[in-house]
Amino acid sequence: MEKRITLPLTAELAKTLKAGDSVLLTGTIYTSRDAGHKRMCESIAKGEPLPFDPTDATIYYVGPTPAKPGQVIGSAGPTTSGRMDAYAPTMMSVGARGMIGKGARLPEVVEAMKEHSGVYFGAIGGAGALLAKCIKSAELIAFEDLGAEALRKLYVEDMPLVVIIDSEGNNLYEQGRNAYLAAHNE
Amino acid sequence: MREIQVQTITDVVEKLCIEANQFLPKDVQDAIKTCRACEDWDIAKGVLDNIITNYEIAEKECVPICQDTGMACVFLEIGQDVHFVGGNLTDAINEGVRRGYANGYLRKSVVADPVRRGNTGDNTPAMIYTEIVDGESVKVTVGPKGFGSENMSAIRMFKPSAGLQGIKDFILETVEIAGPNPCPPMTIGVGIGGTFDKAALLAKKALMRPIDVPNPDPFYADLEKEMLEKVNKLGIGPQGFGGKSTAIGLNIETLPTHIAGMPCAININCHVTRHKSEVI
Numbered sequence: 001m002e003k004r005i006t007l008p009l010t011a012e013l014a015k016t017l018k019a020g021d022s023v024l025l026t027g028t029i030y031t032s033r034d035a036g037h038k039r040m041c042e043s044i045a046k047g048e049p050l051p052f053d054p055t056d057a058t059i060y061y062v063g064p065t066p067a068k069p070g071q072v073i074g075s076a077g078p079t080t081s082g083r084m085d086a087y088a089p090t091m092m093s094v095g096a097r098g099m100i101g102k103g104a105r106l107p108e109v110v111e112a113m114k115e116h117s118g119v120y121f122g123a124i125g126g127a128g129a130l131l132a133k134c135i136k137s138a139e140l141i142a143f144e145d146l147g148a149e150a151l152r153k154l155y156v157e158d159m160p161l162v163v164i165i166d167s168e169g170n171n172l173y174e175q176g177r178n179a180y181l182a183a184h185n186e
Numbered sequence: 187m188r189e190i191q192v193q194t195i196t197d198v199v200e201k202l203c204i205e206a207n208q209f210l211p212k213d214v215q216d217a218i219k220t221c222r223a224c225e226d227w228d229i230a231k232g233v234l235d236n237i238i239t240n241y242e243i244a245e246k247e248c249v250p251i252c253q254d255t256g257m258a259c260v261f262l263e264i265g266q267d268v269h270f271v272g273g274n275l276t277d278a279i280n281e282g283v284r285r286g287y288a289n290g291y292l293r294k295s296v297v298a299d300p301v302r303r304g305n306t307g308d309n310t311p312a313m314i315y316t317e318i319v320d321g322e323s324v325k326v327t328v329g330p331k332g333f334g335s336e337n338m339s340a341i342r343m344f345k346p347s348a349g350l351q352g353i354k355d356f357i358l359e360t361v362e363i364a365g366p367n368p369c370p371p372m373t374i375g376v377g378i379g380g381t382f383d384k385a386a387l388l389a390k391k392a393l394m395r396p397i398d399v400p401n402p403d404p405f406y407a408d409l410e411k412e413m414l415e416k417v418n419k420l421g422i423g424p425q426g427f428g429g430k431s432t433a434i435g436l437n438i439e440t441l442p443t444h445i446a447g448m449p450c451a452i453n454i455n456c457h458v459t460r461h462k463s464e465v466i
Contacts, residue, residue: 022232035303065250065293074291075244075253080334080367102425103334103367124233124425125334125369126458127240128253147305148253148293160236162229162427173366176428180227181421184430 004158008056009098011117017163019170023121024158029058029100031152033079036143037087044090051142051151054091058098058121063148064138065128073138073154075128078102081120085109092116100161110169120165122172134159188322189271190466192278195326198464199282199312202328203258204290206462207250210241213396214373214434214459221371221424221431230429234371237424237457252458255292256330258283258312261394265321276314284308295333315387329394329461335368341386341451353378353450354413360452361417361433366426369456373397373435374417377451380441388439389453394461397435406438424457435459 005013007027017023030052032040040050061081065074081088081101088099089112097118102125112118123131134156142151164172218241222234244251260279270278287294287309294309313331340360344352357376364372377388400407414436423429434457443449 066291075250126252129244130240177421180428
């Protein structure tokens with residue numbers, strides 16, 4: 001069964017989510033990829049404010065296609081999260097808690113998640129047309145010069161996600177595969 | 187000798203960039219549906235259902251299947267009796283890409299310099315591969331290539347003593363390392379032989395061959411089948427959440443090579459394995 005959750009992702013809410021949970025997520029999230037993360041981490045190092053309040057925030061690793069006339073946003077599936085591993089612990093240190101992407105994370109990211117009650121959600125990679133349907137509004141808020149990598153504020157409704165790594169460090173990539181193999185190797 | 191206006195190439199490239207990004211080839215759709223029918227793991231079934239719904243939405247609404255609309259890999263098989271007129275061929279291809287990515291609302295994902303970065307803003311330049319063949323026609327294939335999967339590709343220069351087992355181990359090792367990153371179920375292009383660079387090109391060409399068409403050499407057709415089965419016993423599954431469907435296809439292309447070597451390249455693609463061709 002799917003769990004319906006509404007943002008912001010407080011520590012209390014984060015702790016209720018377990019690796020393998022299917023969730024339908026509703027609320028405001030922010031888009032960012034490599035170049036945007038690099039800039040935000042430079043701002044944090046200089047003590048400058050971020051373009052949004054990172055407290056309990058959820059960041060979607062995505063670079064959408066341009067919206068066609070009449071569309072809120074173009075196709076918008078997740079990008080490979082590992083490229084943000086260098087920045088994710090810094091983002092969590094200032095309060096960001098949720099991450100939406102796809103693919104493996106480094107141990108240091110998992111350690112930071114345990115420390116800050118972070119949650120790593122997976123969206124289906126390559127399902128950008130489907131995921132765009134959950135995005136009800138999109139507003140460019142910073143780094144316009146980065147094009148597809150610009151920072152956008154999105155409002156999503158019932159976005160279908162799976163908890164890949166929970167705040168205790170449990171990992172669906174390990175658990176799911178091991179369970180499948182255990183069930184299929186007599 | 188047949189004269190072809192390069193403007194025609196521009197028009198065809200523009201059209202193929204858009205269509206390749208919106209319509210998943212039938213062989214790929216069929217392979218995903220076959221995987222769904224054979225899958226016995228619940229979470230994997232759900233992921234495959236969403237993947238099917240996704241390409242159906244893209245086709246119906248004429249929107250990109252995936253937001254990574256790729257680098258435009260453009261393959262030209264040029265008949266040797268063709269003479270291009272009316273401008274520069276490379277410029278014509280890039281103009282087609284520029285128009286296709288603008289008019290098709292596709293993402294511009296190309297940076298001008300690999301180290302210093304900087305988005306070119308129009309998805310050019312294309313990666314262009316030309317081949318001279320018999321005749322007086324030109325076959326244009328556009329294969330937009332996403333980089334989540336491209337980044338998980340690998341090449342190795344084997345000693346001949348590594349033999350067939352070395353190749354088999356390398357394929358499984360590469361898929362294992364790729365894990366959830368390239369958006370499984372993936373397609374796997376394997377290039378064996380040639381030189382360092384030709385092996386990589388073969389691997390990319392292997393991804394352009396329909397996945398329901400086996401290698402014409404029975405030895406390699408059997409190897410394709412055997413390795414696809416082995417990959418699908420790794421348990422990685424759709425999106426890496428566990429399951430049978432780790433790969434939907436595995437194609438092998440080969441070339442003769444040197445007495446001292448056995449190059450092997452593996453080009454990984456996601457379930458959105460896109461390519462579209464037109465003959466001029």
